[in-house]
Amino acid sequence: MNSFKWIEAKSYNDMSRLGAELFIQQLQEKPASVLGLATGGTPEGLYEELVRNYNDGKITFEQAVTFNLDEYVGVPVTNKGSYHYYMDEQLFQHVNMQSNNINIPNGNVTDLNASAEAYEALIQEAGGIDLQLLGIGVNGHIGFNEPSTSFTSTTHIVELTSSTREANQIYFEQPKDVPTHAITMGIQTIVQAKKIVVLISGASKQEAYDRLRSGDISEDFPASALHMHSDVTVIFTDIRNTQFSQE
């Protein structure tokens, strides 16, 4: 069974525009939308598009509520590698989000399990996520749900795999600075979103793309849980090319 809507974009910028369109439409239809946001290299262009549309007066974030997928454990929010920092740089400082409507997991507390539980409760209290943005890891992770994570997981603490730590090294000065743990929405949290959009860009994701496209469902490939959802759009580009196109 494979009920996804698959959209092949002409380029990275085209993928970003098409993905942003879904968020623009969502905000225009429901200004108080609850948006699920992702970090990483893939969504940067989408955020740029959202900022452009905000500047053009096409969307407002005044009533929007956001929940980020994940955050590292033990990385101060002022550190450039943190997802708090990333979100501020990519989106929040450029638009009119109300700071108390911004939610990102807190990985800087002593009781991390309580922090995870509180985050899950906040999502439920907000009425659930209307539209969730996702990237996909080379190992098929969504959020920081690494292979073998239970499909019934809610927000929890995870130990990062070496492939994830390697992929994220670019955001830290030295390999030893890459955190070993993170706090992430669980797979169940993610699939409870009303609508989901997945962006996949570049040949490094070829294996993950092929596995997702196969439709097989298995806990050792976290993204395959999305096949149990009825409203998923996958926008992909440059999967077969070795050249990463920016045009």
Ligand code: PGA
């Ligand atoms: P990337 O990360 O966009 O930086 O490739 C995606 C992910 O790991 O989910």
